[in-house]
Amino acid sequence: MSETWWRGAAIYQVYLRSFADGNGDGVGDLAGLRARLPYLSALGVNAIWLNPWYPSPLADGGYDVADYRDIDPVFGTLAEAEEFIAEAHGLNIRIIIDVVPNHSSTASAWFQEALRDPSVRDRFWFRDEPGEWQSIFGGPAWTQVPDGQWYLHLFDPGQPDLNWTNPEVHREFHDVLRFWYDRGVDGIRIDSAALLAKPDGLTGSYEDLDEVHDVYRSWRRITDEYDGRVLVGEVWLPDQERLARYLRSDELHTVFNFPFLACPWEPAGLRQVIEQTLATHAPLGAPPTWVLSNHDVARVVTRYGRADTSWDHADRRDGAPSDLELGYRRARAAALLAMALPGGVYIYQGEELGLPEVDDIPDELRQDPMWRRSNHTVKGRDGCRVPLPWSGDEPPFGFGTATPWLPQPDAWNKLTVEAQTADLGSMLNLYRDGLRIRAERLGDGTLTWLDLGPDVLAFTRESGLTCVVNLGADPVPLPAHGTVLLASGALDGDRLPSDTAAWLA
Numbered sequence: 001m002s003e004t005w006w007r008g009a010a011i012y013q014v015y016l017r018s019f020a021d022g023n024g025d026g027v028g029d030l031a032g033l034r035a036r037l038p039y040l041s042a043l044g045v046n047a048i049w050l051n052p053w054y055p056s057p058l059a060d061g062g063y064d065v066a067d068y069r070d071i072d073p074v075f076g077t078l079a080e081a082e083e084f085i086a087e088a089h090g091l092n093i094r095i096i097i098d099v100v101p102n103h104s105s106t107a108s109a110w111f112q113e114a115l116r117d118p119s120v121r122d123r124f125w126f127r128d129e130p131g132e133w134q135s136i137f138g139g140p141a142w143t144q145v146p147d148g149q150w151y152l153h154l155f156d157p158g159q160p161d162l163n164w165t166n167p168e169v170h171r172e173f174h175d176v177l178r179f180w181y182d183r184g185v186d187g188i189r190i191d192s193a194a195l196l197a198k199p200d201g202l203t204g205s206y207e208d209l210d211e212v213h214d215v216y217r218s219w220r221r222i223t224d225e226y227d228g229r230v231l232v233g234e235v236w237l238p239d240q241e242r243l244a245r246y247l248r249s250d251e252l253h254t255v256f257n258f259p260f261l262a263c264p265w266e267p268a269g270l271r272q273v274i275e276q277t278l279a280t281h282a283p284l285g286a287p288p289t290w291v292l293s294n295h296d297v298a299r300v301v302t303r304y305g306r307a308d309t310s311w312d313h314a315d316r317r318d319g320a321p322s323d324l325e326l327g328y329r330r331a332r333a334a335a336l337l338a339m340a341l342p343g344g345v346y347i348y349q350g351e352e353l354g355l356p357e358v359d360d361i362p363d364e365l366r367q368d369p370m371w372r373r374s375n376h377t378v379k380g381r382d383g384c385r386v387p388l389p390w391s392g393d394e395p396p397f398g399f400g401t402a403t404p405w406l407p408q409p410d411a412w413n414k415l416t417v418e419a420q421t422a423d424l425g426s427m428l429n430l431y432r433d434g435l436r437i438r439a440e441r442l443g444d445g446t447l448t449w450l451d452l453g454p455d456v457l458a459f460t461r462e463s464g465l466t467c468v469v470n471l472g473a474d475p476v477p478l479p480a481h482g483t484v485l486l487a488s489g490a491l492d493g494d495r496l497p498s499d500t501a502a503w504l505a
């Protein structure tokens, strides 16, 4: 693959704790992932993005990093991580890791040192009085330490914010980037990328301040010292002009397309988001990305079956009723849409199995700090993080040998990789076929819209492949074509039924 492999890549997101358990302790790990690399290779992905794999007390599922240069023993060792990177490369799969620069962990050496010695507190935000900000997970964003001072944490109290006015923090992360690039990592996903800089006085808005761009310019310089590496920003900014600033040629290569993820399943809205995305990216020469889900949002099948199919962090609607059959049909169509659009595509583990959100995790087993910090009013993100079903008729469905860290629904016996491999019409086979065709005919480039009426999204790609998605209630005639390469559901003669997508040539 080329130095710019990331421009059109299909990137599979591995939530390691829930992917596959190789050592029988109920938690996914590197041994489990390495054993399943052939599965990902056969699926046809070009890269894997792993959520944080570092030592962590798990105040926020690993986004509280105690040591940026090591692997949590629950996942394996640094040596295993290096072997894993080499094995993935042997299968032509690139590796993107998660770096968390906005905050670290109360268990980090720096924070422990700061607790002991107030003269080194300047790596964080310590104050004599708490400020007014609220934590993004609920409750105050300030926590008191035994000697009376308070520290800032935009997220959980276990995640103290780093002070990016301190040059030592910059040097530390430069070193962390080199540490992983030197070990063969192909890219960095930057967590909470727009939050690093804080306003003077620590009051007012902390989102997207100008100073963050200096951070990414220096990261880009380091990244460019290596061949074929990519910086991916987690930037939740609806304002496209602000978002575009992260994609300038001396900053990040790509950002996640959250407006696409958040958009309701509705033709005018989706058309607008797609056009806006293309218009934002084209002048910068940056490839768009297409994201339907990740470890922070409700599973696609469940979301698209709800009365309100949009996504909003501030109103998660956990447990809202969902017509899963309808959601499943739409999720299949959405998969073909996302895979056909120009640029890269992200697939969150389990998306290719059509897993629904697990809404009925017993409260006492919930792990997400959102649940605790909201005084048990927001259920949070555990429902999209349930361990994958691989095979067999009952839990743990081949995930491992022990009881998984979050319980799997019994009904997942129909959704295992084993069951879906045998079923030609399964979601898994749709993704396999879609990614195979995508590798030959889609990915990086541009599109030309076709007008097939207000309910239909239709466009042609450079290869001649036409993608048609019917978001209306009634079947629509397909445009003239030679063959149907792939369809998300059965066609009605030469008509495309409601909530169905087809790829034509």
Ligand code: NOJ
Pocket (backbone or CB within 6 Å): 060, 063, 100, 155, 191, 192, 234, 295, 296
């Ligand atoms: C975004 C991550 O995706 C999420 O899982 C995490 O809780 C926050 N950043 C804080 O690190």
